[in-house]
Amino acid sequence: MTEMTAVNRAVNEATPVKPAHLPDAQTVTEVHHWTDRLFSFRVTRPKSLRFRSGEFVMIGLLGDNGKPLLRAYSIASPAWDEELEFYSIKVQDGPLTSRLQHIQPGDEIILRPKPVGTLVHDALLPGKRIWFFATGTGFAPFASLLREPETYEKYDQVIITHTCREVAELEYGRRLVESLKDDPLIGELVGDKVLYYPTTTREQSPKMGRITTLLTDGTVFRDLGIDPMSPETDRAMVCGSLGFNKDLKDVLESFGLREGANSDPKEYVVEKAFVG
Numbered sequence: 001m002t003e004m005t006a007v008n009r010a011v012n013e014a015t016p017v018k019p020a021h022l023p024d025a026q027t028v029t030e031v032h033h034w035t036d037r038l039f040s041f042r043v044t045r046p047k048s049l050r051f052r053s054g055e056f057v058m059i060g061l062l063g064d065n066g067k068p069l070l071r072a073y074s075i076a077s078p079a080w081d082e083e084l085e086f087y088s089i090k091v092q093d094g095p096l097t098s099r100l101q102h103i104q105p106g107d108e109i110i111l112r113p114k115p116v117g118t119l120v121h122d123a124l125l126p127g128k129r130i131w132f133f134a135t136g137t138g139f140a141p142f143a144s145l146l147r148e149p150e151t152y153e154k155y156d157q158v159i160i161t162h163t164c165r166e167v168a169e170l171e172y173g174r175r176l177v178e179s180l181k182d183d184p185l186i187g188e189l190v191g192d193k194v195l196y197y198p199t200t201t202r203e204q205s206p207k208m209g210r211i212t213t214l215l216t217d218g219t220v221f222r223d224l225g226i227d228p229m230s231p232e233t234d235r236a237m238v239c240g241s242l243g244f245n246k247d248l249k250d251v252l253e254s255f256g257l258r259e260g261a262n263s264d265p266k267e268y269v270v271e272k273a274f275v276g
């Protein structure tokens with residue numbers, strides 16, 4: 001027996017058997033719980049992974065049957081970040097998030113390195129203002145795009161609206177928006193370009209109401225002191241529930257904006273924040 005094998009055997013006998021590495025494993029580096037329904041976490045980034053800010057990937061854990069249990073997740077960090085960030089719901093009886101909510105730094109998750117999605121700059125024609133419309137965890141792709149230099153290179157004004165039921169559900173987004181100006185990498189580019197418009201619907205806050213209503217009756221434009229939307233100047237990205245996406249599409253179309261895609265850029269694009 002060589003000396004090295006003896007050392008290996010001694011180590012193996014002393015330490016409990018670790019399960020084999022997960023397929024496409026990445027290691028959790030940070031976890032932050034925002035409410036009893038929301039948390040964010042960061043993981044190592046596969047060296048080969050290239051993505052466009054705003055895209056999503058499949059992530060998950062190994063299921064009880066030994067097969068990967070995967071769900072779609074928007075990457076909340078920008079394309080230049082050396083780690084990956086995610087912003088997640090905790091569904092108490094959800095197959096994945098009932099378990100994912102318990103991850104700790106050092107744990108492994110599965111991450112399939114195949115990014116896709118429609119909330120990308122390439123899917124929009126050039127414009128002057130870009131609107132990011134989010135509800136709930138639909139903020140995630142915009143957490144990426146708000147930290148993406150291209151957003152500020154392409155647009156004079158960046159308007160992010162975030163609507164949640166309760167005030168505490170706005171906190172991840174509020175802190176992220178507040179941090180933009182001081183960000184050493186993009187702070188200068190951001191300047192005064194970002195307008196932040198948070199609203200709640202079921203708990204008292206300074207601005208209440210569904211964003212669809214506030215756009216239709218003109219409140220948003222009055223509050224922000226800006227012109228109403230027009231297809232000449234405005235571009236939009238939308239991420240929320242199916243019902244929200246549908247209703248907001250109707251509002252955007254009423255302003256004359258048309259839905260685009262990667263292969264056919266136009267004035268707005270839409271992505272589901274979740275199904276159901």
Ligand SMILES: Cc1cc2nc3c(=O)[nH]c(=O)nc-3n(C[C@H](O)[C@H](O)[C@H](O)COP(=O)(O)OP(=O)(O)OC[C@H]3O[C@@H](n4cnc5c(N)ncnc54)[C@H](O)[C@@H]3O)c2cc1C
Pocket residue numbers: 056071072073074075087088089091093094095096097098136137140141271272273274275276
């Ligand atoms: C393109 C795309 C991108 C997504 N990006 C994210 C993301 O960045 N962060 C994230 O948390 N989820 C995201 N999701 C939803 C995610 O894929 C899972 O549904 C979620 O992680 C819950 O998984 P689960 O197995 O616990 O429950 P599931 O069986 O998947 O869902 C159970 C039920 O919980 C509700 N639900 C699921 N996800 C959400 C949510 N995000 N917000 C509110 N209610 C929800 C729905 O009513 C759903 O029917 C995305 C979904 C799609 C299609």
Ligand SMILES: NC(=O)c1ccc[n+]([C@@H]2O[C@H](COP(=O)([O-])OP(=O)(O)OC[C@H]3O[C@@H](n4cnc5c(N)ncnc54)[C@H](OP(=O)(O)O)[C@@H]3O)[C@@H](O)[C@H]2O)c1
Pocket residue numbers: 037135136137163164165166200201202210211212240241243244245247248
């Ligand atoms: N958020 C919570 O505290 C909570 C707690 C327990 C369970 N849940 C469950 O979790 C699921 C998702 O809840 P969620 O709060 O994350 O997401 P959500 O139901 O999509 O609501 C998020 C925000 O979007 C608004 N909204 C929803 N549909 C809209 C539309 N068609 N047009 C304009 N605005 C719209 C909501 O306003 P309205 O309030 O006016 O709908 C709310 O402010 C639901 O099934 C819910 O029952 C949520």
